[in-house]
Amino acid sequence: MALTVLICDDSLLARNQLKKALPADFDASIVTATNGLEALAVLQSQEIGLVFLDLTMPELDGVGVLEAIKAQQLDCLVIVVSADIQPEMQKRVMELGALAFIQKPANADKLAAVLHKYGLI
Numbered sequence: 188m189a190l191t192v193l194i195c196d197d198s199l200l201a202r203n204q205l206k207k208a209l210p211a212d213f214d215a216s217i218v219t220a221t222n223g224l225e226a227l228a229v230l231q232s233q234e235i236g237l238v239f240l241d242l243t244m245p246e247l248d249g250v251g252v253l254e255a256i257k258a259q260q261l262d263c264l265v266i267v268v269s270a271d272i273q274p275e276m277q278k279r280v281m282e283l284g285a286l287a288f289i290q291k292p293a294n295a296d297k298l299a300a301v302l303h304k305y306g307l308i
Contacts, residue, residue: 189216190307191234195226195252196241196268201291205239205268208295213308223247227255235263237307239293240285242269242276253283266301268293 192215196202202219209215218235220226224246229235238256242249249267256265267280270291277288287301302308 189214190236191216191218193218193220193226193229193235193238193263195220195223195238195244195249197221197244198241201241201268205293205298208293208298210295210299210302210308213302223249223252223255226252230256230261230263231259238263238265239268240265241291242267242271242280250279250283253280253285257284264305264307 194202194205194217196205206217218229220229222244226238226240227247240249240252249269253265256263265285266287266289267285268289268291272290280288286305289297289301299308
């Protein structure tokens with residue numbers, strides 16, 4: 188059964204690049220959001236197994252989304268995909284429950300390795 192995956196990024200280019208970088212054997216149904224508020228609406232309205240989350244977005248940033256996921260006890264796994272590679276930010280998102288932090292643009296090998304590590308493929 189396909190995993191429902193939410194890709195949340197304000198950049199259409201980044202969303203498409205991430206979709207293309209996903210492994211061919213990753214059985215997933217993809218939905219997208221362009222900002223954190225849209226992401227939360229999706230998470231509250233349907234069952235999402237995995238979220239690929241950007242940090243720098245309008246309306247509500249990725250940290251805000253992670254805080255809301257934690258506060259609302261939403262049941263999903265989160266992998267942050269961001270160009271903000273500051274060690275303090277990486278530490279913060281991991282403390283908020285992210286599984287992993289992948290630097291943009293997402294590399295297909297790195298994505299596959301993280302998905303394998305957590306048994307998602």
